[in-house]
Amino acid sequence: MASNYDVVIVGGGIGGLSLAAALAGQCTVALVEAEQSLAFHTSSRSARQLIPSYGPPVVQELTARTLELLAARDARAAEPILTPRGFMLVGDEETVRAEASGDMHRITHAQAMALCPVLNPDSFTAAGLDNGSFGCNAPLLLDEHRQAAEAAGVDIITGAKVHSAQRLGSGWQVGAGTEAFQSGVVVNAAGAWADELAVISGVEKLGLQPFRRTAAIVNVRNPLTPETPMVCAADDSFYFRPEGKQVLISPSEHVPSGPEDAKPRPGDVEKLITRLNSVTTLGIESVDRAWTGLRTEAADGIPVVGFDAEAPGFFWLAGQGGYGFQTSSAIAELAAALILGAVEAESPESRTAEQLAATRWSIRR
Numbered sequence: 303m304a305s306n307y308d309v310v311i312v313g314g315g316i317g318g319l320s321l322a323a324a325l326a327g328q329c330t331v332a333l334v335e336a337e338q339s340l341a342f343h344t345s346s347r348s349a350r351q352l353i354p355s356y357g358p359p360v361v362q363e364l365t366a367r368t369l370e371l372l373a374a375r376d377a378r379a380a381e382p383i384l385t386p387r388g389f390m391l392v393g394d395e396e397t398v399r400a401e402a403s404g405d406m407h408r409i410t411h412a413q414a415m416a417l418c419p420v421l422n423p424d425s426f427t428a429a430g431l432d433n434g435s436f437g438c439n440a441p442l443l444l445d446e447h448r449q450a451a452e453a454a455g456v457d458i459i460t461g462a463k464v465h466s467a468q469r470l471g472s473g474w475q476v477g478a479g480t481e482a483f484q485s486g487v488v489v490n491a492a493g494a495w496a497d498e499l500a501v502i503s504g505v506e507k508l509g510l511q512p513f514r515r516t517a518a519i520v521n522v523r524n525p526l527t528p529e530t531p532m533v534c535a536a537d538d539s540f541y542f543r544p545e546g547k548q549v550l551i552s553p554s555e556h557v558p559s560g561p562e563d564a565k566p567r568p569g570d571v572e573k574l575i576t577r578l579n580s581v582t583t584l585g586i587e588s589v590d591r592a593w594t595g596l597r598t599e600a601a602d603g604i605p606v607v608g609f610d611a612e613a614p615g616f617f618w619l620a621g622q623g624g625y626g627f628q629t630s631s632a633i634a635e636l637a638a639a640l641i642l643g644a645v646e647a648e649s650p651e652s653r654t655a656e657q658l659a660a661t662r663w664s665i666r667r
Contacts, residue, residue, distance in 0.1 A: 304475060307332045307457075309641060311477070312464055312499055313491030316440075316626050317619050319447040320484030320634035326454030328642060332485070334478040336463035336495075341444050342504035343563065344493055345626065347595030349517060349552065350440045351390045351532050351543065355404035355432040359602060361625050362404045367540035367632035370435065372443075372528045383443050386557075389435035389544070392426035393536030397416045418533050420524055431531065435541075438627050439609040446524060461466035462647035464492075467503040474503075474615055488642055489617045494561035494596040496606075496620035505613040508606060510598050510621050512559045516594035517552040519545055539597060540574060548590060551578060556597075564594040594648060599623040607637055617641060 311318045314335030322333045328558045337343070340471070352372075354365050371383070376382040391398050391406065392414060402408065407430065414429035415421060452458060462479030467488060476483045497507035532543035542551045553574040575586045599620040602604050610616040616634050619637055622629060657664040 310485040310491040314340035319489035322451040323447040344595040355406035364629035364632040371631040385437040387437040388531030389432040397536040398428040401603035491619040513594040589667040
């Protein structure tokens with residue numbers, strides 16, 4: 303016997319959980335996750351930095367709205383989600399100029415050295431700074447979404463991989479694990495598996511591509527101060543930031559992958575350590591832990607948010623790429639409004655929806 307809901311969300315990462323919390327109490331919702339725990343893949347492997355100047359204009363708009371919503375939450379909560387932490391680009395003049403956008407402003411070489419004294423002064427000639435960037439307490443945010451969803455009656459089912467989904471009459475029937483669900487709307491928040499879910503559902507896939515991104519927590523001789531910004535090479539070849547007395551580092555690789563439980567490849571972290579020890583005085587001594595996540599992107603780099611043009615009731619919430627946490631609250635607000643049919647023609651949410659809609663189906667036509 304199938305359980306009946308208004309909305310079934312497939313995927314328990316930041317996208318699915320934030321939408322479940324946004325819909326909770328306004329309609330009946332079930333969230334199904336293939337893994338035994340929520341946020342098992344990319345959402346638990348985030349760099350935990352929200353950067354207003356990062357991404358194309360529509361992403362920057364969604365980031366600004368997410369920061370606004372999270373700041374309002376922090377104003378009434380004992381423990382903050384957001385912690386001010388700048389974001390600094392370093393590189394040559396041409397590359398920094400090309401990559402700096404939005405809220406980022408140019409700073410002098412001396413100012414960059416003052417902000418991050420461990421940099422080798424000969425390793426860069428230009429820098430940009432985004433002072434509106436924040437560190438994000440991702441585990442707390444994820445848990446708050448879960449608690450809010452469950453408190454308002456959302457059913458969360460883990461260890462339930464979707465194996466069948468089909469359109470029946472005016473709704474959908476979904477088989478996940480040993481459970482069966484009927485709903486008017488199915489939300490595809492399956493991350494790297496979003497195209498696979500589309501195929502299972504008889505919906506044309508969008509060509510979403512997962513990309514590898516590795517990171518590690520390392521022990522160093524010269525720790526960064528808590529005020530040190532996140533430092534990123536303008537050519538996207540590395541980034542690092544404080545992580546308590548340790549340092550989080552990443553080679554910022556953008557290597558295509560299939561949907562999988564990604565692991566660091568031999569040599570990737572070691573090569574990065576050699577590079578960072580040459581361009582900084584961090585003095586990286588050992589690796590505490592390392593991991594790899596998958597950043598899934600559409601061909602145009604724009605998140606895919608909205609109802610499928612040809613499959614009634616099939617809602618895409620995918621392709622967030624590296625912008626998952628920094629756009630999550632705004633995208634959840636937008637997606638919930640679209641699903642509930644509450645977007646008014648002249649609202650800010652509608653304008654953002656139009657920007658996303660202008661590109662999201664281009665790879666299908």
